Amino acid sequence: MDKQYEGVEVATDSQNTESINEIDNIDVEWTPEEEKALVRKLDRTIMPLLILGFFALQLDRGNIGNALTDFFFRDVGINQAQFNVGQQLLSLGIVLLEIPSNIILYRVGPSLWIGCQIVAWGFVATFQAFQKGLASFLVTRLLLGLCEAGFIPAGFYTITRWYKNDEISKRFSWYFIGNMTASGCSGLLAYAILHMRGVAGLAGWQWMFLIEGMFTVVVGVLFLSLFPQNTANPVSLLGVRLFNEREAKILTKRILLNDPSKRDVKVHISRQEMKNVFTNWKLLPHIILTIACIAPAGTMGSYAPTLVSSFGYERLKSNALVSIGYWILMLVNIAWGTIADKIRLRGPMVTFGLVIFWCFTLGNRLLVHSSDGKRRLAILICALSFAQNWHPVNSSWVALNAGTPGERSISMAIMIMSANTGGIIGSQIFQAKDGPLYPVGWSVILGLVTLGVICSFLANLQYFIMNGRKFTRKGLKYFP
Structure with a gap:
């Protein structure tokens, strides 16, 4: 049986008796209007800081793709195969420290740990402007991954601590606005900054790393200064009370x-x-579909500007053109999370998003030998627009099925480890001998996305069978 307690459904089994007694000890009552206003305040304070951190992370992680259009290989002294290894090391660094990072997060709290992480990778991102040779390139990518490890699941976990369960899919999608806005801005910023080649004797890509890396350090300081510690003590480390x-x-x-x-x-x-x-074992379909479908998204993110350039567009302008797909993705992402929370069916939304991604992936494979650059650009942009909108909803789906806060934290870490394992795979999909058309690479991408679609169906099926169908006043519900 469920009962209504101030408008919120609360399970009344014996395991929750102690919790409800503790809740009753919090002497406060409020109106629905007051709660809505407070949630809007959360959206104006908590979410912008997390989104800004994710913006900085994606800017520093993804700008290497823009650097390729500014003679990065020649200036640093590496080739495409070595570049792919460097990208693998970045993802490997994240995978290695993802769970340890979240264990530390659980112990010291998000405000301190996340803020320190942002500052740390900001300095690494800044000083990668001075890399020269294969060794420095590989070390820099590994260090960047190690410092970034745990940030994304830490953000997921933090959101679950500030919002109710039926509010988090939308906020997870908002969180990814930082990622997608950075991907959209990255190309536009690169188009402007890369024209600085020669200023103070530096290459354009060096200026890009310097400017964007120092921006990240500022974001980290801002996070440490403003982000509140928890709901019971919403004061920042520097004493700012929001x-x-x-x-x-x-x-x-x-x-x-x-x-x-x-x-x-x-x-x-x-x-x-x-x-x-x-x-x-219920995590397995989620893990496999994440690995299978993030790998192609990572490949596209790294090579999209180079691909667009091969379609016949000017090398620096290609950075700006790629950003179109990410701006569309940002809007699609918000819509996906909002609808998932509204209809309370996360699984079907994940599957629907992956099916659309599969269709555009098939289009890219079919057009691989086409001489129509405009059509190839359009289909590539469409693929980018639906490459990751399913990912935040899939993560919230996993979070809502976790039993305790500790389990939720580790589950989120595993999901992002899976995503970065996909990044390790994606880094090797496009090989120099297969370029510039990459027919084998696109075939691999199509196969991976197909596997992801199948696993999403299996994930839906397992919850449908295990939880059973339950009709409520709010509609069909067979998993959170």
């Missing part, structure tokens, strides 16, 4: 009413929680 005492009580109580398991925040993740996650 919410008053009454708002803090409302923020805490509304979250506990919605999900009493969130009260049990320990300073460490238990062995049982770790075991529960690593023996949870």
Whole structure:
């Protein structure tokens, strides 16, 4: 049985009795209008800082693709095969420290750990402007990955601590606005900054790394200065208070009413929680589809400007043209998360997004020998527009099926490890001997996306069978 408690459905089994008693001890009542206003305040304060951090991460991670259009290989002294290895090392660095990073996050809190991460990779991103030779290139990419490890799942976890369960798919999608806006801006910024080649004796790509890396350091300092520690104590490390005492009580109580398991925040993740996650076979379809479909997205992100240049467009202008796809992706991404929360069916939205991505991937493969540069550009932009809109919804789908905050944190880490494993694979899909058309590469991409679509169907099926169909006043519900 469920009962209504201040307009929120709360399970009343014995496991939640203690939680409800604790909730009752928070002496605060509020109106729906006051709660809506407070959620809007969250959206204006918490989300912009997380989005800005993700913007900086993607800017520093993805601008290497723009550097390729400014004679990066020649200036640094590497070839395409060595570049692919460097991209693999970046993803490997993230995979290696993803879970340790989230264990530290769980112990010290998001405000300190995330802020320090941003500052750390910002300095690495800045000083990569002075790399020369294969060794420095490989070391720089690995260091960048190690410093960035854990940021994305840390953001996911943080969102689940500030928002109710039926609010997080939309916010996960908003979080990815930072990623997609950076991808869109990256090409436009590159088009402007790369024209600085020769200023102070530096190449255009060196100026790009310097300017964008220092911007990231500033973002990190801003995060440390403003981001509140938690709902009960919404004060930043430097003492900046964004919410008053009454708002803090409302923020805490509304979250506990919605999900009493969130009260049990320990300073460490238990062995049982770790075991529960690593023996949870239901994660497998999510993991496989993430690896299979992020790999093609990573390949496109690294090589899209080079591909567009091969279609007959001027090398620097190609950076700006690629950004069109990412601006469209940002809008599609917001729509996907909003609809998923509205209809409370995350799985079908993931599958629908992947099917669209598959269609445009097929189009790219069929046009691989076409001499029509405009048509190839249009289909590539469409593929970029639907390459990752399913990913935030898939992550929220996993988060909502986690049993405890600790399990949720590790599950999010595993999802991003999967994404970066896809990045390791994606870094080797386009080989120099297959260029500039890459027919084999596009065939591999099509096969991977097909595998992802199949796994998304399997993920839907497993929850449908295990949870059963349940009709409620709010419609069909067979998984969160």
